[in-house]
Amino acid sequence: MKTVEKSYVTELYSHPYLLSNLSVPQLVEKILARKEGKLSATGAVQAETGAYTGRSPKDKFIVKDEISENYVDWGTVNRSIDEATFNKLYQKVVQYLKNKSEIFQFRGYAGADHDYRLPLQVINEYAWHNLFARQLFITPKEKELKEHQPEFTVLSAPTFKANPKVDGTNSEAFILVSFKQRIVLIGGTEYAGEIKKSIFSVMNYLLPQRNVLSMHCSANVGKEGDVALFFGLSGTGKTTLSADPYRRLIGDDEHGWGPNGVFNIEGGCYAKCINLSQEKEPQIYDAIRFGAVLENVVLDNQTRIPDYNDTILTENTRAAYPLENIDNIAVPSIAGHPSTIIFLTADASGTLPPISKLTKEQAMYHFLSGYTSKLAGTERGVTEPQATFSACFGSPFLPLAPSKYAAMLGEKIDAYQSNVFLVNTGWTGGAYGTGKRMKLSYTRAMIHAALEGELHGVETTKDKIFGLEIPMHVPGVPDEVLIPENTWLDKAAYEQTAKQLAVKFHENFKQFTEAREDIANAGPIYKG
Ligand SMILES: Nc1ncnc2c1ncn2[C@@H]1O[C@H](COP(=O)(O)OP(=O)(O)O)[C@@H](O)[C@H]1O
Ligand SMILES: C=C(OP(=O)(O)O)C(=O)O
Numbered sequence: 146m147k148t149v150e151k152s153y154v155t156e157l158y159s160h161p162y163l164l165s166n167l168s169v170p171q172l173v174e175k176i177l178a179r180k181e182g183k184l185s186a187t188g189a190v191q192a193e194t195g196a197y198t199g200r201s202p203k204d205k206f207i208v209k210d211e212i213s214e215n216y217v218d219w220g221t222v223n224r225s226i227d228e229a230t231f232n233k234l235y236q237k238v239v240q241y242l243k244n245k246s247e248i249f250q251f252r253g254y255a256g257a258d259h260d261y262r263l264p265l266q267v268i269n270e271y272a273w274h275n276l277f278a279r280q281l282f283i284t285p286k287e288k289e290l291k292e293h294q295p296e297f298t299v300l301s302a303p304t305f306k307a308n309p310k311v312d313g314t315n316s317e318a319f320i321l322v323s324f325k326q327r328i329v330l331i332g333g334t335e336y337a338g339e340i341k342k343s344i345f346s347v348m349n350y351l352l353p354q355r356n357v358l359s360m361h362c363s364a365n366v367g368k369e370g371d372v373a374l375f376f377g378l379s380g381t382g383k384t385t386l387s388a389d390p391y392r393r394l395i396g397d398d399e400h401g402w403g404p405n406g407v408f409n410i411e412g413g414c415y416a417k418c419i420n421l422s423q424e425k426e427p428q429i430y431d432a433i434r435f436g437a438v439l440e441n442v443v444l445d446n447q448t449r450i451p452d453y454n455d456t457i458l459t460e461n462t463r464a465a466y467p468l469e470n471i472d473n474i475a476v477p478s479i480a481g482h483p484s485t486i487i488f489l490t491a492d493a494s495g496t497l498p499p500i501s502k503l504t505k506e507q508a509m510y511h512f513l514s515g516y517t518s519k520l521a522g523t524e525r526g527v528t529e530p531q532a533t534f535s536a537c538f539g540s541p542f543l544p545l546a547p548s549k550y551a552a553m554l555g556e557k558i559d560a561y562q563s564n565v566f567l568v569n570t571g572w573t574g575g576a577y578g579t580g581k582r583m584k585l586s587y588t589r590a591m592i593h594a595a596l597e598g599e600l601h602g603v604e605t606t607k608d609k610i611f612g613l614e615i616p617m618h619v620p621g622v623p624d625e626v627l628i629p630e631n632t633w634l635d636k637a638a639y640e641q642t643a644k645q646l647a648v649k650f651h652e653n654f655k656q657f658t659e660a661r662e663d664i665a666n667a668g669p670i671y672k673g
């Protein structure tokens with residue numbers, strides 16, 4: 146890949162206080178001195194983001210130019226903005242950063258596999274965002290830093306507010322990506338997640354061109370080198386379930402799958418902290434220490450102890466920490482081809498089975514469908530679980546048509562004979578409101594059974610509405626939990642709710658007119 150860097154950003158290189166690749170302690174000192182955040186009793190720094198506490202998908206645009214025009218899947222996810230509008234804002238943001246007394250630069254990589262890594266730089270107005278970038282992306286070794294040539298740049302100026310009438314944005318906040326100029330512009334929002342997810346979108350554009358499948362999934366590897374992937378939209382359990390004392394963590398959110406196997410795109414994790422406890426999630430709890438960043442987590446005024454149950458700032462409280470803060474990790478974050486693939490869904494209707502084994506056709510059907518619920522907080526305006534179909538379990542981050550990623554996944558599942566399971570980490574015993582969230586310990590037990598091959602050849606029953614094969618027994622899980630109908634008191638309500646969901650699946654799948662017939666027919670049995 147060649148650097149196609151246009152002028153404006155280079156103007157920042159002569160800024161007298163462009164503080165480049167500061168160490169973690171130096172950044173922590175800056176954060177405290179600049180009063181951007183507080184020191185928590187855990188050793189992690191804490192920052193608050195004001196109005197924007199989640200991603201802002203309506204404010205995200207891709208520049209339409211001769212490169213992207215015929216390649217990007219334009220629509221409500223990939224909104225277009227023209228080159229002239231982008232360039233004006235690009236120049237303004239650079240000017241704005243130039244006028245700051247100091248700015249922070251991180252130079253590093255996305256992609257643990259050296260064959261596919263993207264050298265990038267992030268230039269931040271805030272020191273705490275720079276620490277976030279340092280912990281989430283891959284930090285270069287000293288020698289690598291000397292030779293480092295950025296091929297993509299993120300400019301983040303959260304206190305720069307756009308004027309939609311003048312600047313052509315949707316609001317004061319904007320996340321703009323130019324694949325031609327290899328620039329991401331972020332303004333108006335302080336939510337740190339935009340920094341990592343915008344580069345994920347970039348990787349979802351670049352990697353498939355090199356025949357590497359990019360995936361919104363977590364990954365870990367067992368003692369025998371057996372790799373597992375956990376796909377899922379936000380809040381479904383990628384981060385929680387991949388942190389497993391018996392398996393080495395590869396990564397919690399973004400991966401590539403190429404000819405050599407799976408590799409992490411990132412160098413750190415970004416965990417949801419709401420109701421976090423040491424008892425239920427010890428790996429994540431203990432990872433929150435010096436070097437970590439707590440985002441919108443409330444601290445006690447005096448003791449500075451985090452209160453993970455406090456939702457006053459947002460439901461979407463977060464901790465960002467480097468992979469090394471987790472005890473059991475794969476170094477480097479690379480492994481072989483996955484033997485097991487788990488699709489996580491947080492089904493708020495409470496009707497999908499907690500675990501089912503998918504045929505290859507069902508796997509493709511459910512990957513394209515990407516059914517789950519948007520959970521409160523991760524996106525602006527979502528305050529309770531909202532049923533959604535998010536193709537490939539990550540449509541907000543996919544610049545290309547979902548069918549491109551799905552075709553690649555299908556080929557890989559065939560080539561490596563990966564087993565695919567659908568796991569509902571959402572509601573049981575009723576829909577959201579009457580039922581409750583699946584117990585984490587049960588989900589962990591089901592996943593362990595799947596990963597250790599304990600579900601091969603076990604007695605199953607076919608779900609009458611969804612056509613999914615449900616194991617009748619899973620060690621550590623009461624039998625009645627496995628069959629959704631058995632967990633509902635009101636059987637008529639169950640049936641009605643399940644049928645409604647089945648119909649939604651069929652409605653949604655109509656858009657995939659090009660899908661192979663056997664895949665299109667692998668959806669729910671109930672057709673309405
Ligand atoms: N059965 C369950 N499986 C997974 N997560 C659960 C379950 N029940 C509750 N949770 C909670 O749901 C959230 C899952 O979030 P997370 O793992 O960060 O999702 P993701 O990484 O996919 O965005 C965590 O706060 C976790 O404690
Ligand atoms: C950070 C995000 O994703 P996840 O919850 O999947 O980690 C996000 O969607 O903004």
Ligand SMILES: [Mn+2]
Nearest residue numbers: 383384398415
């Ligand atoms: Mn996550």
